[in-house]
Amino acid sequence: MTEHQPIIEIKNLWKEYGANVVLEKLNLRVMAGEFVSIVGASGCGKTTFLNLLLGTEQASRGDILLDGQPFDPEPSVERGIVFQKYSVFPHLTAIQNVMLGEEFGHSGLGSLLTGRLTGSAKRDARDRAMAMLEKVGLVQAANRYPSELSGGMQQRLAIAQALLKQPRILLLDEPFGALDPGIRKDMHSLIRELWQEQQLTVFMITHDLSEGFELGSRLWVFDKPRIDPQAPERFGAQVTFDIPLNKPGEKQRQFDLVRQSATLASGASSEVQP
Amino acid sequence: MTRIINAQPNRYGRLLLGLLPFIILLVIYIAASDARLAENPSDKLLPSLSSFADAITRMAFEPSKRTGEYLFWADTLASAVRLAMGVGISALLGLVIGIANGMVPYVRSPLSPLVTAISLIPPMAILPILFIVFGLGEVSKVVLIVIGISPVIIRDMQLRTDALPAEQLIKAQTLGGNSWQIILRVVLPQILPRLIEAVRLTLGSAWLFLIAAEAIAATEGLGYRIFLVRRYLSMDVILPYVAWITLLAFMMDYALKRLSLWAFPWYQKAQGGRND
Numbered sequence: 001m002t003e004h005q006p007i008i009e010i011k012n013l014w015k016e017y018g019a020n021v022v023l024e025k026l027n028l029r030v031m032a033g034e035f036v037s038i039v040g041a042s043g044c045g046k047t048t049f050l051n052l053l054l055g056t057e058q059a060s061r062g063d064i065l066l067d068g069q070p071f072d073p074e075p076s077v078e079r080g081i082v083f084q085k086y087s088v089f090p091h092l093t094a095i096q097n098v099m100l101g102e103e104f105g106h107s108g109l110g111s112l113l114t115g116r117l118t119g120s121a122k123r124d125a126r127d128r129a130m131a132m133l134e135k136v137g138l139v140q141a142a143n144r145y146p147s148e149l150s151g152g153m154q155q156r157l158a159i160a161q162a163l164l165k166q167p168r169i170l171l172l173d174e175p176f177g178a179l180d181p182g183i184r185k186d187m188h189s190l191i192r193e194l195w196q197e198q199q200l201t202v203f204m205i206t207h208d209l210s211e212g213f214e215l216g217s218r219l220w221v222f223d224k225p226r227i228d229p230q231a232p233e234r235f236g237a238q239v240t241f242d243i244p245l246n247k248p249g250e251k252q253r254q255f256d257l258v259r260q261s262a263t264l265a266s267g268a269s270s271e272v273q274p
Numbered sequence: 275m276t277r278i279i280n281a282q283p284n285r286y287g288r289l290l291l292g293l294l295p296f297i298i299l300l301v302i303y304i305a306a307s308d309a310r311l312a313e314n315p316s317d318k319l320l321p322s323l324s325s326f327a328d329a330i331t332r333m334a335f336e337p338s339k340r341t342g343e344y345l346f347w348a349d350t351l352a353s354a355v356r357l358a359m360g361v362g363i364s365a366l367l368g369l370v371i372g373i374a375n376g377m378v379p380y381v382r383s384p385l386s387p388l389v390t391a392i393s394l395i396p397p398m399a400i401l402p403i404l405f406i407v408f409g410l411g412e413v414s415k416v417v418l419i420v421i422g423i424s425p426v427i428i429r430d431m432q433l434r435t436d437a438l439p440a441e442q443l444i445k446a447q448t449l450g451g452n453s454w455q456i457i458l459r460v461v462l463p464q465i466l467p468r469l470i471e472a473v474r475l476t477l478g479s480a481w482l483f484l485i486a487a488e489a490i491a492a493t494e495g496l497g498y499r500i501f502l503v504r505r506y507l508s509m510d511v512i513l514p515y516v517a518w519i520t521l522l523a524f525m526m527d528y529a530l531k532r533l534s535l536w537a538f539p540w541y542q543k544a545q546g547g548r549n550d
Contacts, residue, residue, distance in 0.1 A: 115455035
């Protein structure tokens with residue numbers, strides 16, 4: 001990988017559902033190691049954008065390139081995902097949840113047929129899974145089922161599960177939206193640590209503007225620059241602000257700027273979690 | 275004063291209150307039976323407890339004079355085998371077709387409408403066809419149970435599979451699972467406890483179809499016996515048989531519940547530990 005090769009390159013990307021334009025004319029480049037926070041009002045297409053990155057939806061026009069290559073049209077190991085909920089498997093204990101990725105990825109016939117490992121391969125997988133649980137601070141809970149874990153612990157588990165596969169990009173879909181403020185703070189420091197330690201490239205959707213500013217190295221605001229009051233679905237959203245966040249001192253000024261942006265401010269403050 | 279909605283009976287109170295209706299029913303029966311027998315000692319409609327005991331001894335603990343079999347146990351075995359085969363085959367069909375329908379669009383498109391159509395056929399209406407096609411032997415009785423309950427189980431399993439959060443399946447794909455691995459490791463283990471629930475709920479219908487088939491054509495079986503002795507107005511045999519069938523059904527239900535608790539501890543925890 002050369003210095004100038006972006007990990008994700010988005011070229012003239014459009015997403016339409018019939019006459020309803022959701023995203024229009026997106027042209028973006030993301031370098032490896034960036035942490036992109038994505039904010040925007042409800043219904044502005046940030047989830048659609050994430051689904052395009054994830055591969056559960058396909059672009060109407062344009063391309064998304066990963067390391068210069070077109071994406072698989074379905075979810076794959078290059079992309080790790082943590083959803084707001086339902087990211088972990090309720091029938092597996094924490095350690096089994098993390099091991100599942102190892103068991104799936106293994107090239108042996110046994111793994112292909114039964115999705116399980118045996119013998120030394122299983123011990124190795126277990127060790128790696130345990131190391132991953134240690135990173136997210138869940139060793140004590142290794143043998144508990146998700147329903148016995150708190151919301152924050154479940155999200156830690158989901159992160160560990162995703163990181164085990166060493167994805168090229170990590171997608172976070174409002175990962176901390178359902179957590180208490182105190183827990184959320186812990187999760188912020190955890191994800192920041194993991195990001196720096198593992199050199200991850202992260203895309204995080206959030207409805208919390210300050211969270212986006214605090215965590216990311218770059219912030220995208222999705223918004224519709226043009227609105228036809230007679231037909232609001234006529235025009236799609238674009239990235240109206242693309243703010244680098246690694247310059248100290250700039251942050252507050254930019255934060256205020258985005259807050260003042262009329263449509264977002266009204267959207268963001270009135271946005272309620274479904 | 276405590277509101278009635280907050281007043282809780284204690285442990286023994288609950289047990290006593292649970293038994294009370296049964297005791298009351300029993301007392302009413304004995305009183306009515308005594309009254310009728312006082313008027314006509316050869317009355318057969320409400321036999322006394324002692325004639326129940328005689329009948330049970332005769333059916334269960336003495337070999338039949340005609341065949342030398344212990345009829346009660348022979349009937350129980352015959353019915354249990356039919357029921358187990360019918361329910362077992364239905365559960366297996368329900369699991370396989372239900373998951374396939376729920377997970378694979380190319381299976382669902384041709385199969386789902388067919389299952390829906392079959393589930394709308396009244397099974398009793400095609401019982402004559404089964405007797406014609408499969409003869410009067412065991413097969414037609416098992417097939418009746420399967421036709422009666424498997425569409426329900428299949429549709430339930432399909433709905434349960436659909437109801438698994440899409441997030442889980444996406445996550446499994448990002449972990450590198452192929453379709454088969456995802457079905458085997460993510461879907462199947464989560465559907466199994468729901469299969470047990472579905473079987474518990476359809477057991478009643480399975481008994482219904484079994485007894486109907488036995489009533490029409492059989493040479494042994496609990497349903498056969500009940501309909502046979504009906505000709506002699508033998509309430510002293512019919513009522514113990516009905517009680518026995520009820521007890522068997524209850525024990526099967528209880529065993530399945532314990533099996534689910536034992537085999538899928540995560541399921542009960544995720545359900546909030548309800549104990550129904």
